[in-house]
Amino acid sequence: MKAIRRFTVRPVLPEPLRPLSDLARNLRWSWHAETRELFQSLDPEGWQKAGGDPVRLLGAVPAARLGDLAQDRRFLRRLTAAADDLDDYLRGSRWYQTQDAAGAELPAAIAYFSPEFGITAALPQYSGGLGILAGDHLKAASDLGAPLIGVGLLYRHGYFRQSLSRDGWQQEHYPVLDPNELPVSLLREEDGTPSRVSLALPGGRSLRAHIWQARVGRVPLLLLDSDVEDNDPGERDVTDRLYGGGSEHRLLQEMLLGIGGVRAVRTYCRLTGHAAPEVFHTNEGHAGFLGLERIRELSGEGLDFDSALEAVRAGTVFTTHTPVPAGIDRFDRELVAHHFGDDGELPGVDVERILQLGMETYPGGEPNLFNMAVMGLRLAQRANGVSTLHGAVSREMFAGLWPGFDPAEVPITSVTNGVHAPTWVAPEVFRLGARQIGAGRAEDALSVGGSQRWDAVADIAxxxxxxxxxxxxxxxxxxxxxxxxxxxxxxxxxxxxxxxxxxxxxxxxxxxxxxxxxxxxxxxxxxxxxxxxxxxxxxxxxxxxxxxxxxxxxxxxxxxxxxxxxxxxxxxxxxxxxxxxxxxxxxxxxxxxxxxxxxxxxxxxxxxxxxxxxxxxxxxxxxxxxxxxxxxxxxxxxxxxxxxxxxxxxxxxxxxxxxxxxxxxxxxxxxxxxxxxxxxxxxxxxxxxxxxxxxxxxxxxxxxKLLAGRMVREYVERLYAPAARAHRALDPDTARELAGWKARLRGAWPRVAVDHVEALAATAVNGTAELGSTLALRVRVALDGLQPEDVEVQAVAGRVDSADHITDGQTFPLKPAGGPDLEGRWLYEGPLALDRTGPFGYTVRILPAHPLLATSADLGLVAVPSEETGEAAGVLMR
Structure with missing residues (x-):
């Protein structure tokens, strides 16, 4: 007989066992062997039936067994030790706090958005590597004390469960997940009512979502759930399953993740007193709409769209995970337009400005598709791939967004992924190391790193x-x-x-x-x-x-x-x-x-x-x-x-x-x-x-090298800290100034040009020159009313291939030497050192320059000589 209604009956733990609830509700148990062993000792057979999930286990342990344990002094000592260890872990100073105290100017908080998180099998909200990486990122951030707030969606069916037919064909099953049976809890307002976020949909409809919170060690993970009674059936199903449904379904998921996610973070910080994020990290393009919500917030504080865009870009990090265009979510531009503007989300924001952020306006792009990765890159001042090779592939893949620049100069760096060793290292391997260097040092080596500790493996027989x-x-x-x-x-x-x-x-x-x-x-x-x-x-x-x-x-x-x-x-x-x-x-x-x-x-x-x-x-x-x-x-x-x-x-x-x-x-x-x-x-x-x-x-x-701790440290030092500094530098007045400067640059740039290039020193004879000699360059440039402080004029030199392409270029800054003349041209000069042998060449270019630009390629603007400009021929070194 099938039940007509389902609900969860929670156990009432005897007072001495109350710490078990806190231990079960903090997912640190998923990578802390002593805590798992404690739960297993409650009921070894029940632990297996519960799939190693403490929340399910506590719901199944008989009351008589709990009563016995409440009187078991040996068990209570173990429980006290585990609870004290968790308290020390949550409250103690860790790597991040020591760096901040040393004046590293680290962000007060970072919001980390991902469509999936693989924390533990007990919280099945992942499909593969992207989610597992996101889960490992949160765990390593917790171990290091980095103040992350994770943001994702709570899928009522998760990803599918796989079985096989008799002839080996894959079968999919979608079991229903009851959040009340998962290691999550509802975020509630001060009056006890569930906190909610809401998005406006076309036709006057709304998409509402509850906010569930998982505790991943020190890191809160906020998961949005659209299965809310006030929603219409279609909206209730928005978070039904991971990577399911058609285009509109996926678009609504990504709007909820990005826009609703920012609103969930604001709600969480208001209720808990957590520091507001200074940096927003988008793990793949699925959460890219978060930038639009932050633009809306700043527009409400008096900034125009362009100024708000600059402020948002400064504090945003975008990580791309796919080396193939087919792996990127793309939507029909009309579908996106339909869901924004006065009849949808972000009323008052020009829909065309929203569309421009995601359109593939480059050679080979699809003119009617809205590309989530392209929007992610345009809304982030800092971007990275997830290995050195993938960084290079990404620079090639997205080079169209920076026309005129070689792929090597496209501003996408790389931070190679790592994995959370305490999660993935078998207890037997951990104990092997612990016998050599001690349990505490072994745990620290897995979480934080340190090659000296790992070197101790050499002494194991x-x-x-x-x-x-x-x-x-x-x-x-x-x-x-x-x-x-x-x-x-x-x-x-x-x-x-x-x-x-x-x-x-x-x-x-x-x-x-x-x-x-x-x-x-x-x-x-x-x-x-x-x-x-x-x-x-x-x-x-x-x-x-x-x-x-x-x-x-x-x-x-x-x-x-x-x-x-x-x-x-x-x-x-x-x-x-x-x-x-x-x-x-x-x-x-x-x-x-x-x-x-x-x-x-x-x-x-x-x-x-x-x-x-x-x-x-x-x-x-x-x-x-x-x-x-x-x-x-x-x-x-x-x-x-x-x-x-x-x-x-x-x-x-x-x-x-x-x-x-x-x-x-x-x-x-x-x-x-x-x-x-x-x-x-x-x-x-x-x-x-x-x-x-x-x-x-x-x-x-x-x-x-493989540790997620190493990875998160790199994110903090190379991306999060610079993004936080850039965010702090862009107060409203500075954001307006930067937006105005960029508008002025873009307006003038079609008439910015390299008029003439000549080498003054007669060191090149018959197309050859001596190694170690110097060419003195003189360049005339047209700036169309721009000032020398608005630009950088560079010589780029290096070996050339058979087509005269510079293959290993170095840049040499040229300095203003006079101007403007009657025609408004400026004179630049500077030396060019000939420091390598073989076929050698140079060119000259003009780039925008501003102290708040992350890179000279930021605007995607560059001016280079035309074929008629002057003496820019190659020099053969001997």
């Missing part, structure tokens, strides 16, 4: 490392068998058919892991290009390999689902099913067993389409070696001590099938000739000594 690696592999074997058995039962198999599962995988066999989302560019099935070759590797008589695969295809991606089915059908073959498995429903709970239990982590995307690829980082922190295409973070930090690089066949003209054949062949060769022999080659001690040394080097040398 080979046998200890190898024993831990085998224990983790064995745990994975049992985890795989349990999950595989459950999967086959979902596929319709009876118990009598599943005896073979007890022989799946072997704790002494080289284990390769591959788990991620399943878009085509990640190439789930590259390993199947030559199935016979793969079978030979799996069934090798002395050096066998076993592979664990997991991943979800997007519900609308039938191509991805076909890849899943192809892999599943191969893994179902009785000849190899004990050596290769596909595990459905990949998520955080599975990942926390999978990463530590694998010996090798495989990643074979199409280069350079993997922005970062943090799964390999999580594996590496557990002593797993990487086998990967040189893409994302691996391109940046690969070393032969840490694993193997799969060669790429990316020569111009190589067709896709040929490329995949070549790279699959290279993969098989590496496994057969290098990886497997290294694993099975035993020394005098019957240990794979060379393999263990690679594990040791991975942990000691690579490990500190």
């Amino acid at each position: 080979d046998g200890e490392i190898w024993d831990v690696r085998r224990v983790l592999r064995e745990q994975l074997v049992y985890e795989v068998r349990d999950r595989l058995r459950a999967s086959w039962r979902q596929r319709g198999a009876g118990s009598a058919e599943l005896g073979w599962i007890d022989g799946v995988l072997d704790p002494d066999v080289l284990t390769i892991g591959f788990a991620r989302r399943v878009p085509s560019y990640k190439r789930l099935t590259l390993m199947l290009r030559d199935k016979d070759r793969l079978m030979d590797l799996l069934l090798h008589p002395t050096r066998p390999v076993q592979i664990v695969v997991a991943g979800k295809a997007h519900p609308a991606d039938d191509g991805g689902k076909r890849l899943v089915r192809e892999l599943v059908r191969f893994a179902d073959d009785p000849r190899v099913r004990h050596r290769i498995v596909f595990l459905p429903d990949y998520g955080m709970a599975m990942a926390q067993k999978l990463y530590p239990g694998c010996d090798v982590w495989l990643n074979n995307p199409l280069r350079p389409l993997e922005a970062c690829g943090t799964s390999g980082m999580k594996a590496a922190l557990n002593g797993c070696l990487n086998l990967s295409v040189m893409d994302g973070w691996w391109d940046e930090w690969f070393g032969p001590d840490y694993g193997w690089a799969i060669p790429t066949a990316d020569a111009v003209g190589t067709d896709e099938d040929r490329r995949d054949d070549l790279e699959a062949h290279a993969l098989y060769e590496l496994i057969e000739q290098r990886v497997a022999p290294r694993f099975y080659d035993r020394g005098d001690s019957d240990l794979p000594e060379r393999w263990i040394e690679m594990v040791r080097q991975t942990l000691a040398s690579l490990g500190p």
Whole structure:
């Protein structure tokens, strides 16, 4: 019989056990082993049934058991210690406070917006790497004491749960999530009523949302939920599921995230006294509308649109995560226009000004599409990709927004992602380090970093490392068998058919892991290009390999689902099913067993389409070696001590099938000739000594680079702190001055020109010059009423290629030497040092200059010589 109404009955904890509620409601337990062990001791069997979720566990522990624990002095001592430890964690001074006290001028608070957050499997509000990265960002910020406020949406169905049909086709399920059963609580007004935000929709309708709060250590995470009774049915469903629905549904989600998110932050700060954010960080373009809401706020304080835009840009950071245009949300311009203006959100703000922020007004752009990443870049003074290679790819990808600049000068930097080690490092690996340097120092090394602490791995005996690696592999074997058995039962198999599962995988066999989302560019099935070759590797008589695969295809991606089915059908073959498995429903709970239990982590995307690829980082922190295409973070930090690089066949003209054949062949060769022999080659001690040394080097040398703590420190030092300083500098009067100056620059720029360039010194003879000599440049420029302080005139010089393009340019500032003349032209002069040999060339350019610009490319304006301007020819060095 089905219930007609559902509600949650919360347990009443005896007074001595009240601290359990605070421990359960702060998600620090998800990365704090002692707290998890405390909850597990309440009811070990119930802990397993609750999926390791303390909130669910407390709702299921019998009252009699709670009564017994309330009298158990040993348990109460452990509870007091855990509660005191959490209190110390929340209140103590940490890295951020020490930097601020040292005069680093750090922001009072940072608002961090993301469409998904992967904090724990108990709060399933994530689909993949973007959400896990966002969750790790919050956790690391908490560990460092950085005053972040996370902002996202609460999806009543989360992302989908994955199962398989009998023939291996992906099935999606959307279980309903009751927020009252999640580790979140409603934000309430002082009178106890739920706090709400509201957005205006066309036709006089409203979109209302409650604000749920999760506590991620020291960091509050605000999640907006449109399932509010006052909403019409369509509006109630806006936050139904992650990455679901059509264009209007997605647009409303992103308006709620961005505009509603800013309003939620303001509400939270008003109610709690939390410092107002000085910096707003947009994690991908989904939250880009937050900039428009902040412009509206400032417009209400008397600033015009352009002045408010400058103030908003100064304090905004935008992170792009996709290296492919297809990965960016784009909406029809008319759909966006319909939802703004006097009949929608932001009345009084010119809809055309809103549209201009997101339109692809550059060569190759779609004139009728509103691009969320383009808006994110135009609304942020600082932007970054998520690895060094991805930063370069992003500069190429968005170069059209800065015409006249080489891609290398496009103002998009990079901060390479990191992962939150306390979340992803297995307890066995942590204890291995703790025995060497102490539990407190080991915890600090995982959270904050410090290579000296990681160097202690060198002193751990080979046998200890190898024993831990085998224990983790064995745990994975049992985890795989349990999950595989459950999967086959979902596929319709009876118990009598599943005896073979007890022989799946072997704790002494080289284990390769591959788990991620399943878009085509990640190439789930590259390993199947030559199935016979793969079978030979799996069934090798002395050096066998076993592979664990997991991943979800997007519900609308039938191509991805076909890849899943192809892999599943191969893994179902009785000849190899004990050596290769596909595990459905990949998520955080599975990942926390999978990463530590694998010996090798495989990643074979199409280069350079993997922005970062943090799964390999999580594996590496557990002593797993990487086998990967040189893409994302691996391109940046690969070393032969840490694993193997799969060669790429990316020569111009190589067709896709040929490329995949070549790279699959290279993969098989590496496994057969290098990886497997290294694993099975035993020394005098019957240990794979060379393999263990690679594990040791991975942990000691690579490990500190991979930490989310390192990543967040870089964000603070390179992006958040400069953004806070820029925000403080732009008071209303300064914002108006800067906006007026930019308007004046843009108005004059069509007539700004380099009139003539000449080299005064006769050091170049017959097109050659001596290394170490100097060219004295004299340049006449037309500024159309602008003053020298409005511009910077530069010589750009360096080696040139066969087409005379400067390939490694250096800039040399030129100084005003006179003017303006009767025609309004200014004279600039300066030396150009000839400091390298080979084909050499130079040019001259004019750029806007203002002390409040983050970079000279900020406005996307540059003036360069025409072909008739003067002597700007190349010089051959000898």
